[in-house]
Amino acid sequence: MLLAAAAWAVAAHASFAPGEKVIVLNSGDGSISIVDPVTKQEEKRVPVGKEPHHLMATPDGKELIVANAASNDLVFLDPKTGDILRRVSDISDPYQIGYSPDKKWFVSASNRLHRVDIYHGGSFQLAKRLATGKVPSHIAFSADSKLAFVTMQESNEFSAIDLEKQEILWTLPTGKQPAGIWMTPDDRHLLVGITGESHLEIYDWRAKKLVKRILTGLGAHNFVARGDGRHVFLSNRMANTISMVDQQTLEVKETFKVPGGPDCMEITKDGRQLWTTTRWIRKVTVVDLETKQVLHQIPVGKSPHGLYFQSHAPRQ
Amino acid sequence: MDALIAIWAQAQDALFESVVQPLVFHLGMTTWLESAFDATEIFMVGALEVAVLAVVLGALEKWRPVEVWADRRPVRVDVIYTLLVRLGVLPLAIFFLLLPAVEGLDGWLRMHGFIPPKLEDALPALFAHPLASFLAYLVVIDFVMYWLHRAQHGLGFWWALHALHHSQREMTFWTDDRNHLLDMVMVDAALALTALLVGVAPGQFVAIVALSRALESLAHANVRMSFGRFGEWLLVSPRFHRVHHAIGLGHEGGSRGCNFAVLLPVWDHLFGTANGTRDYPATGIRDQLHGRDYGEGFWRQQWLGLKRLAGRA
Numbered sequence: 001m002l003l004a005a006a007a008w009a010v011a012a013h014a015s016f017a018p019g020e021k022v023i024v025l026n027s028g029d030g031s032i033s034i035v036d037p038v039t040k041q042e043e044k045r046v047p048v049g050k051e052p053h054h055l056m057a058t059p060d061g062k063e064l065i066v067a068n069a070a071s072n073d074l075v076f077l078d079p080k081t082g083d084i085l086r087r088v089s090d091i092s093d094p095y096q097i098g099y100s101p102d103k104k105w106f107v108s109a110s111n112r113l114h115r116v117d118i119y120h121g122g123s124f125q126l127a128k129r130l131a132t133g134k135v136p137s138h139i140a141f142s143a144d145s146k147l148a149f150v151t152m153q154e155s156n157e158f159s160a161i162d163l164e165k166q167e168i169l170w171t172l173p174t175g176k177q178p179a180g181i182w183m184t185p186d187d188r189h190l191l192v193g194i195t196g197e198s199h200l201e202i203y204d205w206r207a208k209k210l211v212k213r214i215l216t217g218l219g220a221h222n223f224v225a226r227g228d229g230r231h232v233f234l235s236n237r238m239a240n241t242i243s244m245v246d247q248q249t250l251e252v253k254e255t256f257k258v259p260g261g262p263d264c265m266e267i268t269k270d271g272r273q274l275w276t277t278t279r280w281i282r283k284v285t286v287v288d289l290e291t292k293q294v295l296h297q298i299p300v301g302k303s304p305h306g307l308y309f310q311s312h313a314p315r316q
Numbered sequence: 317m318d319a320l321i322a323i324w325a326q327a328q329d330a331l332f333e334s335v336v337q338p339l340v341f342h343l344g345m346t347t348w349l350e351s352a353f354d355a356t357e358i359f360m361v362g363a364l365e366v367a368v369l370a371v372v373l374g375a376l377e378k379w380r381p382v383e384v385w386a387d388r389r390p391v392r393v394d395v396i397y398t399l400l401v402r403l404g405v406l407p408l409a410i411f412f413l414l415l416p417a418v419e420g421l422d423g424w425l426r427m428h429g430f431i432p433p434k435l436e437d438a439l440p441a442l443f444a445h446p447l448a449s450f451l452a453y454l455v456v457i458d459f460v461m462y463w464l465h466r467a468q469h470g471l472g473f474w475w476a477l478h479a480l481h482h483s484q485r486e487m488t489f490w491t492d493d494r495n496h497l498l499d500m501v502m503v504d505a506a507l508a509l510t511a512l513l514v515g516v517a518p519g520q521f522v523a524i525v526a527l528s529r530a531l532e533s534l535a536h537a538n539v540r541m542s543f544g545r546f547g548e549w550l551l552v553s554p555r556f557h558r559v560h561h562a563i564g565l566g567h568e569g570g571s572r573g574c575n576f577a578v579l580l581p582v583w584d585h586l587f588g589t590a591n592g593t594r595d596y597p598a599t600g601i602r603d604q605l606h607g608r609d610y611g612e613g614f615w616r617q618q619w620l621g622l623k624r625l626a627g628r629a
């Protein structure tokens with residue numbers, strides 16, 4: 001019994017570095033939950049700002065940026081422990097955020113006010129505020145950092161933004177309520193989660209052409225890489241499922257159940273676990289990627305949205 | 317406490333996933349999923365709150381009533397107003413009505429380089445103390461509400477609408493939400509502008525919002541209750557607010573009335589509009605004694621409000 005428990009603890013620990021924490025944004029109560037990945041318990045809950053929805057590491061990996069949409073600021077955390085390090089004000093309504101691959105630009109989608117802001121990556125000085133379609137949501141970049149692609153949930157389209165000229169280059173119509181947008185590792189295709197329907201759409205962005213629609217599940221929403229350079233996971237919020245998509249064959253490999261409204265996801269570096277926020281049940285859900293069974297559901301704060309841990313799988 | 321939160325979260329999830337989410341999807345409004353999820357909780361809090369108020373304040377009104385009426389029919393319409401407001405129906409409608417203008421103004425300001433400030437900028441300690449932050453916003457909003465309330469009485473066109481609230485002569489805890497729809501829209505628009513100027517309150521204290529609304533209901537209750545010498549300075553009591561509703565006293569005179577505070581009486585003391593009479597006077601509007609009709613049913617009351625606004629009633 002003791003040996004089994006010790007083996008379990010070692011196995012659970014192996015996915016994470018010693019002392020590492022899982023950081024969860026509770027968008028509904030303005031806090032972050034610090035979760036111990038070994039005990040699978042919330043250790044503490046810390047106020048961070050109003051409506052924290054998304055987070056990402058800085059390009060050097062030394063800090064974690066939390067975007068507080070209603071506080072109009074960014075909060076920087078220690079990516080390992082979640083400790084608050086500093087705060088940058090006057091960032092207008094930051095919802096989704098992203099760095100261009102060359103780290104030159106920091107792009108923020110102002111979901112509520114229909115704007116996309118382009119900041120200088122190092123200083124967070126505003127370079128351009130662009131009026132866009134309605135409800136700009138998720139962001140992806142071309143590998144050469146020339147273009148940012150942003151979905152517009154309410155006007156059913158996505159736009160390509162020229163980062164040098166800082167203007168909208170072109171816009172393509174999509175299905176209803178496009179949300180997650182994902183660039184394939186070969187830089188050829190954009191995958192778009194169609195939240196208002198049950199599929200993802202695949203675009204050849206250079207040809208500005210819809211290539212394919214793939215059925216996944218109701219409320220197809222957000223992406224995360226499996227980390228093997230080939231597969232990507234897609235959460236289907238209303239179907240309560242997650243689909244794994246092959247980025248080479250552009251087909252769904254499998255779909256598995258994750259109750260509670262799965263949203264943002266992280267994959268452990270060893271590829272064994274998928275962690276996802278399940279917003280409607282105020283929990284973080286851990287899935288075993290071998291058996292596709294739910295291992296744990298960890299209570300956190302209200303409407304958990306973004307989550308992060310340092311020992312994540314590669315982003316492609 | 318954790319067990320209660322878990323039960324509450326399960327109930328919200330069940331209601332949302334089985335009823336609200338499919339409805340939102342079929343309406344083609346999945347962009348609003350998160351808002352619909354929040355609205356589900358507002359509905360649940362409102363339903364629970366109304367049930368608790370009906371039991372607790374209903375018992376208080378039976379225990380120490382100011383007035384006893386043989387015919388309680390005039391109270392019924394106030395129940396309708398309360399349900400429409402507390403269950404979120406009217407607030408939701410007003411939200412969607414005001415949203416384009418508020419978003420348009422906010423977006424325009426930001427395109428011109430203005431990012432609305434927030435209280436936390438002036439008091440950074442509030443970042444780490446959301447409860448203190450919420451209370452700070454509560455004080456600011458209550459201050460704004462005091463002056464809005466003065467305007468509701470002091471401006472002729474606004475009084476034409478707000479008079480509906482004061483026309484209840486059988487005032488009970490249900491009376492708090494008895495308001496003209498246009499009056500509600502104007503107050504909410506002013507509060508949205510306030511949010512643009514000082515930031516928005518933290519969103520995690522739905523329970524405290526419910527508590528402040530419960531206090532407003534108590535303030536309207538048909539009950540002989542004062543909060544004592546110090547308490548009367550701290551929170552608006554049924555005695556304090558009844559004077560505001562009193563015929564010939566609460567909404568007449570040089571400042572067009574007295575005791576305008578919504579939660580914190582300190583504003584009336586600061587600005588010279590407090591009236592400390594210990595009586596429990598009759599409520600209503602003086603011209604009702606001379607036969608002026610403010611209507612009994614919901615739609616009649618709304619229509620007569622518009623006619624008063626146009627100077628035709």
